[in-house]
Amino acid sequence: MINLGIFGANGRMGRVLIEAIDEQTSTELTLAAVRSGSDWTGMDVGELAGIGQRGLTVTDQWDSAADNVDVMIDFTLPEALEQNLAWCVQHQKPVVIGTTGLNEQQKQALEAAAKQVPVVFAANMSVGVNLLLNLLKQTARVMGETADIEIWEAHHRYKKDAPSGTAVAMGEAIADELGRDLKDCAVYGREGHTGERPQKEIGFATIRGGDIVGEHTALFAELGERIELTHKASSRLTFAKGAVRAARWLSDKPSGLYSMQDVLGL
Ligand SMILES: NC(=O)C1=CN([C@@H]2O[C@H](COP(=O)(O)OP(=O)(O)OC[C@H]3O[C@@H](n4cnc5c(N)ncnc54)[C@H](OP(=O)(O)O)[C@@H]3O)[C@@H](O)[C@H]2O)C=CC1
């Protein structure tokens, strides 16, 4: 049995993580952490996730459960990342991180923490997106030098970062394969008299609306033909199941920064 803890248990991902951990016979939820003073403190985790009472309450007293946790899972917001990492380092807990929209300082904090505890970081925990990253590299090898490359993504109205972490990871996978630096060739939206498209650009477009769980497309457009590679997530449980799989995989690994590709053996 692997005992798991969740940061941000009351969030959209936190709630489906409770459900995903509950579904597995080999994992048990032993810490459902929320921020200090949160209104959710004291609520039964099963009630929070809509799956009926489970006998564990949401808490803002994280330390009291630390001894009973093997791996933490963090899907919160970038502002919470450094505090969560510090807690994992202090208590020597491996951690799976799905939070997106990290700035340079937060990325460095992630790398520093991974020297002291095992860390899986992935902007998207689904099997499909991680397979897609490989397909994008293959497509870039064949068409990338001559095709116009565009990436677009669509998410729910509540999402706070843009473009999505997955879209950025897709752009990075393609740019790496083509020997380009995404910082130099990315264009985030276009407006006005933009002129003709420079061939080496990688363009990004973002849609936000309603309850869209997460959709990503990469376009490789030539004169005369084009390829579009699309992934559509229809349930957050897909991401949560991926995170639980990553946590199980991480439980016996040494310190280091791992990807979902490592977890899946891709
Ligand atoms: N890698 C992947 O596969 C996926 C990644 N994500 C990413 O996961 C993250 C969370 O998404 P989602 O669940 O939809 O977001 P929500 O806004 O629903 O949840 C965010 C959680 O983080 C907590 N939080 C926010 N700010 C702080 C803070 N400063 N200190 C402590 N806790 C804080 C919130 O607590 P409170 O309510 O108290 O503010 C809440 O519990 C996003 O970055 C998203 O992009 C999402 C899906 C899949």
Ligand SMILES: O=C(O)C1=N[C@H](C(=O)O)C[C@H](O)C1
């Ligand atoms: O915020 C979300 O919801 C999602 N965020 C991730 C991202 O930014 O790529 C992954 C997924 O698409 C859902």
